[in-house]
Amino acid sequence: MNSRATKVWPLEQSRRKDLDQFVQACRQRLGAGDRLVTLFGRQEESNRMPGVVVTAIFQDESGELQALHCLTDRDKQYSALTPDFPAAHIFERELWEQTGLTPEGHPWLKPVRFEGKRQGQMAEYPFFSVRGQEIHEVGVGPIHAGVIEPGHFRFMCLGEQVHHLEIQLGYQHRGVEQLLLRRNPMLLAPVIESICGDSAVAYSWGFCAAIEALAGYEVTPECDMRRAIGLELERIAIHAATLSGMATDIAFLQGGGTYGRLRTAIINAVQRVSGNRFGRGWIRLGKSKPFTDTLRVDLIQTLAAFLRDFDEINQLMLSSQSVKARLKGTGVVTRQAADELGLIGVAARASGRAVDARVDLPNQPYQRFPIASTVQETGDCWGRMKQRMEEVDTSVAWLLKVLQEEKPTAAPTKEIGLAANSPLKPDALAISVVEGPRGAVVQAIETSQAGRIVHYKVQDPSLSNWFGVAMALRDNEISDFPICNKSFDLSYCGNDL
Template identity: 35%
Template sequence: MQAIHKEFPALAGEEKGRVHTMRISTETLKPIVALLMSKHWRLLTMAGNDERAQAGTFTVSWVFGLAKENKIMRLVLPVDQHKPVFPSIFELTESALLFELEIRDMFGLTPEGNPELTVEDDHGKGRMRRLAHHHNWPENTYPLRKDFPWNKRPPEVDVPFPFRYGEGEGVFEIPVGPIHAGVIEPGHFRFTAVGEMILNLEIRLWYSHRGIEKLFEQKNLTDAVVLAEHISGDTSFAHSLAFCEAAEELAGMPVSKRAGLLRIIFLELERIYNHVGDIGMIGLDAAFAFAGSNGSRLKELAMQLNDKLTGSRILRGVNAIGGVTKDITGENAEFLEKFLASFEQDFEEFVNVLFSTSSLLDRLETTGRLKQKTAFDYNTVGVVARASGLKRDARQDFPNEWWRHTHMSVPTFETGDVFARFQVRVEEVRQSVKIIRTTLAQLPEGEPILSTRPIALKEGDVAISIVEGWRGELVHMVIAGANNSLYRVKVRDASFLNWPTLSRAILNNIVPDFPICNKSYNMSYAGNDL
């Protein structure tokens, strides 16, 4: 912070909690970003906002975080509504590319200098690259502007999507999806291959776009928590937690120690049931049926535990602004302790079989390798980042007061292949069991689990929350509106940062190994598409 103020003394800034907000100009944007990057700050998210009614401008925000020091810097640039252009920072951090295209699609603000603004189609013509908008969305229609009606369907048009086409002798294309042979979300994968060797993979998402961020603006705070649970179904608890923590910061509402520790337990329960399922499915995609059946069995046991403790297999209806609605006491606490002991033994027997099966390891090792430099350049997070040697985990990097006193380690591996992502999950399940067991023993008696204090938000205030979901880091930026409403909610799922690296990890692998590689990532379509 001091280095920025020393370098740019004329810029106005304000600090609230761990978030420092600085209003910048077009001329100072890139020098400030370059300075932040040199000091190891990392881009967490970007967000557009329509402030024409208040200030006559749009704004673009860049949110950076400084790991371990638990600091957040929000740079805010006003954008002229009559000249809706802002500078791209792609040359400084590649992860800005998709954020900038998303802002262009949603607000009509053009990131000048972004190399993906136009791409050539199969006829060599330059066409605008769409990210969130598909071929039937009309041009010059921007849904996150305040004058766009949330409940009116725009007319359909037909705008060709500019896929990149492979050329050359023996080169052919394999289109897969968006509808798949299974109960999974829609996404289109177009492979360019020679024989079975993959030369290029182009991924087209946003088939699951539901207008989540626009819907937040129509919700009261209670209904907004429910909406947050539906951002990505398998991450219901983590996303609702991220929203609640931001709302609590806006309201200045403290959470009791018991509620804070219960949130840790539920967050780790969500991590466990998803990870054990993925461990099994990675094995199944390598044609090892034992892994699939036993991983599914363990996942089912974990989800039955969730249901017993909370009434929801996927931990919905647990978070609320001010704490949680479900406690773990008496019989349920004893049941949880016994479950952990039994589950831990069962899980170890399961993974011992997997690690001793050479045919399985042969399929996982060296497959789908993501190099550490590529992972760093693309700003990957979560399981994918840790498997490529990046020690990133919001529980340690940006801890709240409860995580700050929770002992944990961050498992990392260097190879960046499917096996490394498999190993990260195994280690995290082991660690989650220990965290739950320790936290359960620390629950204080006699404290309320949900605050009854009235919620009061101040219009224009901004809060940013960071939660380590089971896939990785989630970021919610919430701007309060008038009368306890939500003016703007920006959501960034871990998948948004990790999806672009899948097409890099699969290069020079064979087509039959794509399902294993894809499952080892297991990104969320809905969490990405919003």
């Protein structure tokens, strides 16, 4: 398997016997500059080793993924990582909510999605309160005026200026991780594609890569390349939809209409390949949708026509004084804040933080055809708009190069996929990282000694980025919220799972 984005560890190699030892090892890695990709836990119910299993995945300075694993007693306390390494804050909150392990000294220990014993306690959420005689609070949601997922936003304001925004999510928690353990893993693809519906390709590729690694199955290079093509088309479609929303929010009607039309052209092309406009069915275990040469030529023609109109509407947006006045300097997240909060994906790159799994953890297609990753330095809504424009340009250029030079329609062997009874490597941990449109989609699968899946961890990039929206609103006016929110364009269901 020639991919840095997917890795399998025998659990014994990474296991620590003591929670304090585990936390100290995490602290040492973070202190050395390693990036915390994820930190999570699960309840261990077997008689062999009851307690809580905790796992941390890091990306070291060489770009390699590293794992730490620990078994500890239930209801234990440990010294929180967050005061020294703020990027750990959301992971430690989730770990506390799901396992009961308490990070002593955590400055913001609040539920993420109200799991387990906290179900039904949303009304008791401990909102932060800003004190002052003229401070007032404005609550928005969870039911919104438009077609939008449920979430509550509480603004603490002095006049029109926002001093603090607190975001409470969890209204559509579906218990995804437990649901994924209830059926044969070889039949999970349709469920995986539904976790975050507009990122179906990113999720299904990560799922298939992890299961294939555990099964010791290698897909053909042509299959991998078609997967990457689907992923870049998905990226273009979501970025175009976000740009349409941003233009609409500032009443720039040419942009709202044109970006929306261009997104439709892309998702219609996706449907012609996979049979679904959101790319469902594009990727399955051991295989992906086959291309005919007619479809390849059709994609080239679609992308060429898309790029002409996309460049034209971009120039209108970038040259408009009203767009500049509304977006420049609005919703700034500094590079320092992005680093400390551990922002990823578009949100990070728009603040100057170069985090992109296609570059940092390239799999076969991106090794053979490297893709450029750009950053912006302003960290404002303007920067996030420009970042999306440049990423679309980059994805289109990459796709045209691959489709014209690689011609991924021919495969030397027939792709038959994995059988429903394919055995998985026992007592192992597999992780896959796929750079979806919003950032890295992380999936981790742990197997028992019998080769059965005992834990399936799903992590959407939105989990790491929602606090960035709150930071962006500070010292802005409350009327700036729709623009800031849309410039991040995060997923509610991706957070709630």
